[in-house]
Amino acid sequence: MCRYWQRSLLKLLSCSVACVPLFVGHFVNAGQYISPQPLVINQVQTTAVMVEDGLANDDVRQAYFTPIAKKQALVCSLPALKKCIALLPLSLQHQTSFSVANIRRAIGRKSAMVLVAESDSIAGVIIINPAKDMLEQSGAIGLTTYQLPLTNQTKLTLWHEIGHLYNISLQGSVLPYSLTEYQHEWLADLYLLWCVAQQYQQLDLVWQQFHRRNLALINDSGNLSHWSAPQLQIVLSHYDVQQLQHFSRYEDFLTAVYPLMPAWSPRDMGEFSSLVQRTFSSVQSLPEYMFWRQPELIQVLTPTLKQLMGKTKSQQWLKKQFSTAK
Template identity: 35%
Template sequence: MLSAVVLASGLFSLTVGEREALVCPPQQYYQCLAEVPQTLRRDFPQSSEGVRQALGLRAAMAMPIDDNHFAGIILWAPKRLPSSISALWNDTVYQLPLQQQAQLTLWHELGHLEIKRLQRQNLLPQTLSTLEHEWLADAYMVWRSVQETGELTLAQQQLDRRNMAVFADIKNFSHWTALYLNQAVEQLDAQQVQHQPFAPWLVNLYQHTQQYNEDELQEFSGLLQRLFGMGRSQSLPDYMSWRRPTLGQVLAPTLRRVMGISAANQWMTEQNLLPKQSAARQ
């Protein structure tokens, strides 16, 4: 893993797969662009102001490119990253501390560059939705964190963060990668993952991960809004009852880590988020 000094510094380069990527603060964009191979510079935005506008208030943004040796540019503003995330539900504000968030964010952005490469090699579909791009980039982060640490702790934190973000604001649904990755992370064997190259591991994961169409995603979004949205009213435990057990499986690890096992199980039982046999044992 990179040191905190490097992560907080200015322009630097990284290797992702067998290609090079440049990581640069938005205020150093012109300097960064000068480091890009000359034949590829025209493929990137030429205006630093346009780049800053595209980045907005985000802490990072990947700009992948289709090339055998150069992966792309990552705009990098790590000081914008929070040290914790909080959300309100069950009449309580819950908070999740975030460890090594700069490193996780950088791995996620490198993941976007790798996903572009796998699309180019026809190992992934040429067209992916925003949410698909995000969960596949998070999958790279999961894989990379296991390579570096031999553990799943940081991967679990990232999925907790994704859940907490959508609890706090349904506008974060486009990055709700936990829907796809939670079961995989819960079942992964870190030692096995450490010995697998990224591309075959990801392709296998993608092929064995349940996909959801737009209507199904809208049902999950509506149910999350009902459970956690600011406009929530009385509890309606039978609302979208067919989606609740699946949603409960996705949310349960986060809820138990943040609320505590007993309180989380009680709340999930009240919200009809547990399988019937599990709820009966509470």
């Protein structure tokens, strides 16, 4: 679950890449104003320039800046963390939460995390841990363990993390001032979805993320905090890839889809968690358990169960587990 540290004008979200072509750029001083640039894919060109502080050519893709609305984010590969953090302004380098030692402790076994800074020009720092790049997502249903192969997951992870920063920049305008940690997570995956639509002619990678989130939930109900499958499904059911590509600005896409999203309360989330635990635990099934929540869960899980089990077997399994399954 993401945790937010709100001290010394800093917030930390740790979670588990920009859909614009990524580029390396010279550091922009904290007091320097970056002119507003709407995020339009076909207007951003890849720029390769020298990186400061002695970074070798081989390190270029391990330390670079990428645009986030009116600001920039520094993207660091964990092996080059020390040299990468040196590209930040001293005012940020001197903050405890941006120290190399603290970042290494915070990232732990995560594949990525993002540090969010209050700065005139720097939106935050994204840390990518290539050693933890996921090649598959697994989950057990009954006595069978299923694996979902993952492709381009590093790119998807980066887009997700950039989504965190981009959505924070929209709070108080397109988005509400206050968002829950769960909302931050599914909104980051909506940014990922938009990026896939802008970069590709099909949405296979979005479906991969959808199935990955479902399978992670099946494997551990604690992953409910990152369960963006319901929100991804809503967008996928309303738009095809051509329609999504018409949203050349992320802000316009978010303005259109945000009102479609469910506003679940903590109690609602608790009920989903309880139903998931009961359904996928080793205890005897109770088909009537939380029957009022079953239709929503069935609707979201069905595409993933079909992908893993096949249509016939998945239908049989659903009918056995849920009294409301048809």
